Amino acid sequence: MKNVRVWFKKDEQCRYISHLDLNRVMIRAIVKSKLPVWYTEGFNVHPYITFALPLSLGFRGERESMDMRILDDDFKLDVIKDELNACLPSGLTVFDVTEQKCKPGSISSAKFKMRLSSDDISVEELYTKLQELLNADEILVDKKTKKGIKKIDIKDYFKDAKHYDTEHDVVVRVVLPAGSTTNINPTLLIKAFKEKYGLDLFYDITRVDVYDTDGRPFE
């Protein structure tokens, strides 16, 4: 038996499905593929899969991963990729299958690309307002935690954020804490923007990559 890590993209229509739904879709694809995957041995037998880092509903993911166990040690990893792709809906695409080099617990940050736009203001104005927000001394926003709603300052997290405007939107690129200890959702910036300017932004967010504690790509 060997542990493998399946790398996939979550995009198109599939970015609108929740983590729970993703879990179901993946399990059905594995069942349909008939790959020699290890199944749990409890009352409710199903392929054993785990995801390193759940992705918020609505986000695109360019380098998502799912771990599973293959019963046959000599099984070709490329075959897993092709078999799964044949069984997945078009918005989910496996692009690689590798060994599990890092532990999921080592994940500490993720890189996001946010495309922001608004029906109420021009791209230029949005760019200026966003610049103002990012350059402020503090960016206060309500964050939901297990203990209730807390006011936090996200200035530090966004201090290295890069932003530029295109014809239709403003793009923000930022690396934020992610993983088992701290998680900062990029939509907090949109919330802060709304709290400050009273404007709803339309967003299209992609999680581009995931990194370990040393800032190296999670592998």
Next chain:
Amino acid sequence: MIKSKLEKILLKVQKPGKYVGGELNAVIKNKDEVDVRFAFCFPDTYEIGMSHLGMKILYSLFNSKPYIWCERVFAPWIDMEEQMIKNDIPLYALESMDPIYEFDFIGFTLQYELSYTNVLNMLKLGGVPLKSSERKELKNIVVAGGPCACNPEPIADFVDIFFIGDGEEVDLEVIELFRECKKQGKTKDEFLHLASKIKGVYVPALYEVKYNEDGTIKSFSPKFDGVPEKIEKRVMMDMDKSYYPDNFVVPNVEIVHDRAVEEIFRGCIRGCRFCQAGFLYRPVREKSVDCINEQCHTLCQNTGYDEISLSSLSSSDYTQIVPLLEKLSQWSTKENVSLSLPSLRVDGFTDDILSKIKSVRKSGLTFAPEAGTQRLRDVINKNVREDELLNTCAVAFDGGYSTVKLYFMIGLPTETMDDVKGIAELGQKVVNTFYQCENRPKGKGVRVTLSSSSFVPKPFTPFQWEPQDSIDTIHQKQSHIRENLTTKKISYNYHDADTSFMEAVFARGDRKLCAVLEKACEKGMHFDGWSDCFSLEKWLEVFNECGIDPHFYANRHRDFSEILPWDHIDYSVTKEFLVGECKKAYENKTTPHCREKCSNCGALKHKGGVCFEKRQSMV
């Protein structure tokens, strides 16, 4: 166009995955390469519609023809509807994302009377004129089928064509006719006239209704020569050869019945007198064990589902049920596929069956005795005896179960307060049975749930002439059950009487109700099958404004001689038979089921199915 507008609103609504399509096995074709585009609309949410077997069958069947592209459309939930209206997004089909006004056919399946407002609302959201007479061109042909099409009159003004009976053949014949008419440049009128000559097709615009002064129907007749007086239902007689999909669209978001479904037979031998399905789908036609086995295996392979539901109106009445379960378990166990068998009868619950189905989890069992006393069960011809029920419960309790749910109906014809009290008493007897079982689960109490719905008289049943109890009476009966419960081991819940009343109005309504529905749609009414949206007050207001008395339809006793709004539709079961059954009900007499004795209902004319099976008593 719609796609980019959608992106801006999808993250503002619940479960956006319902509104984007892109599922595994969804059929994508090039719209320029097909002759006919069909928008298959389910007038309820995605989660409900995607669970519906009829839609899966017809979707795959239509798409198996290269010249048809059939797409799915569901009613957007209220949050989505609001966003769509606000952002000027018309109702669209999930495969192409094209608005439904671009389609040749807009088809609805009518499963439930309270979804009629959704039918109209979906047309409205899709930018399609509501009335058949307002759609003059040969496009946007609105068609409808399903059980509620048996009384098409309340929505007759809005639908161009109703399909009566099984849809597998008649739908295609009409689509093929449309294709020809379009090629030849015929008008919509010409097309409808030609369609009306196909068996199983009802074109309401070609008929005229006259009313008596008291509001009942005086006459109902075709307006033109050559238009049939009676519309006979279509029946698929050879279920093995009948089309069945080898593939389902597998949803990305969770739906109500998220599993493979295999139809094992159509119809029901029982003839419970309140049950419309039991009469509409006669005669019983079974699929063979081999056919079912093969279709189940293929479905699991193509979808990745690990659960199959064996579907029918009464699964334990399948003649080969044990051999079937044995055959299926030869591969299902190995492939971790579990089987579930819904609609089990009290008298069909055997150890043999139990041991092979996994999904009857230890959590609970559900049975439907429907009435509290033997007398009333005889009236409704639900041939289940009390000792059978208690024995079955005992078997279940000995097998480790401790929860039982019992379904009843209140407001049945001839019902007295004693019958109602009988429901509470039966619950108590089940509790007592538990404590008499030596092998009952230890350390656990028994939980019995009594659940009552209100009887809705339906067309094509022996009770089609019966009045429905008034809402007040139903409330009294509900209280009566609650007052007669003496233990907390029994819990009682009941279905809202208000919705049952509206159901009764539309189930047996006539064309005068079209005006009511139009007004309701104008007021933005929708999702009336959902307690979130239903309001009796609003409905009564609409009826009032239209000058129509809803009680005329729901609570009036109809004479056997009255012309009923659905009398021109022929489901093979004769009126004489239904009258006879109704009279027998008044005498507390039961009728044997089809396998015991033929009761000459009229379904014999299809020359097949259970009517031509060898009866055990004769062998």
